[in-house]
Amino acid sequence: MPELPEVETILRQLKPLYVGEMIRKVKVKPVRIFQNVTPAEFTNKLSGREVRGFSRRGKYLVLECNGLYVVFHLGMSGIFLKNKTDSLFPNHIHIEFYFESGKMLFYQDVRKFGKIWLYFSEPRWPALGIDPFDKKFTLKKFRKLLSSRAMNVKQFLMEQSTIAGIGNIYANEILFRAGILPLRKTAELSVEESTALYYSIKNILKEAIKRYGTSYSAYRTVSGGQGENQNFLKVYHRENQPCTRCAAVIKKVILGSRSTFYCPKCQR
């Protein structure tokens, strides 16, 4: 699942439902998603706390309670559900939150690639790059980042320590919108191309958030619904299908061991 638009969608749904709620009880399964805290500590420290807010940085979601911060990285298949009955894989629900008001919240992660940390002060992000919706992410800043990394442009987009939040689906779609081949080197992009790429990042992500993210397999919103952005993908998972813009056949190559899709005619 979760790239920036999916995490943002989850955040926007969690906020109105749970901010101000008192956690009565937390049940966890002893799975290896817990990083700097044991499952038992996690339960003990969270019970009796009030949910103060949720925030996001790149693909990371932060739950803030009074006096502590829980950082979630949802891996490939982590989701939150407000109803257990919406789960397609109830055996893979690892955390259950029960609130004083009677509300509940469930964390499910089928593949267990997700990670959870617990902090008693604001989490630090030493290795995390700038968020594309950060005010400081300007065109000038973007060009500087481009020139600082000598690599192909698709891997550049997915490198979380440079720009945080873009994964495989959106990297493919961003490059199609900008008309740039994934294998092009960052250093060789023209001024026009880097400008197109910058606005493509912003617009593709913004549109995906508006459509509640992209649902493949396990990804669901907090209310159990599907995202809608999968209906608008131009290249991702469209190998051998005609390009919606020019009708050329969409190609697939493996780049950095990830499937990479592009239109050989629209992207140069």
Next chain:
DNA sequence: TCTGACCTGCGA
């Protein structure tokens, strides 16, 4: 810089 490992479900 690249590959394999982590884990499970699904479709070919």
Next chain:
DNA sequence: TCGCAGGTCAGA
């Protein structure tokens, strides 16, 4: 039965 999948990280 096998290969693939939205991610990250250690180790070669």
